[in-house]
Amino acid sequence: MSQIAIIGDKETIFPFQAIGFETLIADAENVKEIFKKAVSQKKLIIFITEELVLFIEKEVNNTMKKPYPIVTLIPSVLDSEESSREDIVKLIEKVVGPNLMKEE
Amino acid sequence: MQLQINATRMSLLSYKKKLKLAKKGHKLLKDKLEELVRxxxxxxxxYQKKRGDIESSLRIAYKKMFHAQINMSRLDFNEFIYSSPVEAELKVGSRKIMNIDVPELEVEIKGNIFSYSLSQTNVHLDDAIADYINIVKKxxxxxxxxxxIYLLxxxxxxxxxxxxxxxxILIPNFEDAIKFINMKLDERSRSELTQLMKVKEMIVKKREENEYS
Incomplete structure (x- = not known):
């Protein structure tokens, strides 16, 4: 069984199965259970689409303190706009203060 | 903060030692903090650079896969997915950044992914799959x-x-304690001095009385 799981809608994640990821199809209602299941199965990396992560922010934040699993967001097929990585931006502001990263 | 302090020379010495240590530790930790932030x-x-890169290439890959999908029958596509002999093997290492263990990941795609039927698939699929494999590594x-980033x-x-x-907290406390002990000791030596002066006065007075009598 693969140590890499990918959670999202079917259209986005289905092709990843061909590459050997474990695909877990989820929607807004059952994403919490599926994410918990993936964590309890000791997956090392969990990719999750940006739309679904909104429903399980708390669970995802809990995993951030531990070395594993690593949760990484990916864009889904459906959203076409540029994603805003709110949590990373917040983290930066907390650590180094605002305005430090904007000068680029 | 009020500390329980014994106003003795011994404790003055020990507080001075503690203060020195605390200042040294403070300087070291501050240097560490600066380096960590850097x-x-x-x-x-x-991260930001790579993230933008991956997002745009992922969107292109999605589109390519979509093209492949609409040019194939659903059944053929599903067959391709489920019959893929490929396994993604994860290699987990770790490296150290400032003494923090940071995971280092590498994926090895095992098996030949291009082992599907050429007559039932199309060229878009080849293209899309090659893209996917590249992106997965990134x-x-x-x-x-x-x-x-999170661990740091x-x-x-x-x-x-x-x-x-x-x-x-710690350094001001020690400084306060040292100041307090110094004041106490000075006060004690002053009172001892006055005591001595007083006693001397009395002795001198007594002696004078004895001489004249």
């Missing part, structure tokens, strides 16, 4: 950087708390 910013820059790199942030917070507690 590395953190470097990682974040790298995605794992991104994952490890992201984790490193936690360490920075911890170090900052230590620096602050040293700077604003």
């Amino acid at each position: 590395r953190f910013i470097k990682l974040v820059r790298e 995605m794992l790199e991104l994952s490890s950087i992201e984790k490193a 942030a936690a360490e920075i917070e911890k170090t900052r708390r230590r620096v602050n507690s040293l700077e604003y």
Whole structure:
């Protein structure tokens, strides 16, 4: 069984199965259970689409303190706009203060 | 804060030693904090660059896969997915950034993915699959950087708390204690001096009385 799981809608994640990821199809209602299941199965990396992560922010934040699993967001097929990585931006502001990263 | 202090020379010495140690530790921790923040910013820059890169290439790959999908029958596509002999094997290593264990990930795609029927698939699929494999490798790199950022942030917070507690609580406390003991000792020596002066006065007076009598 693969140590890499990918959670999202079917259209986005289905092709990843061909590459050997474990695909877990989820929607807004059952994403919490599926994410918990993936964590309890000791997956090392969990990719999750940006739309679904909104429903399980708390669970995802809990995993951030531990070395594993690593949760990484990916864009889904459906959203076409540029994603805003709110949590990373917040983290930066907390650590180094605002305005430090904007000068680029 | 009021400390329980024994106003003796011994404790004065020990407080001076403690103060010196605390100042040394404070300086070291502050240096560590600076270095951590520097590395953190470097990682974040790298992350932002890679993230944008991956997102755009992932969107292109989605489109390619979509093209492949609409040019094939659903059944053929599903067959391709389920019959793929490929396995993604994850290699987990770790490297150290400022003594923090940061995971380093590498994925090995095992098996030949191009082992599907050529007559039932189309050229878009070949293209899309090649893209996917490239992107997956980059995605794992991104994952490890992201984790490193989170771990560094936690360490920075911890170090900052230590620096602050040293700077604003421990060091002022020691300084207060030293000041207090110094004052107490001075006071004691003054009172001893006056006592001595008084006693001497009395002795001199007595002696004079004895001489004249």
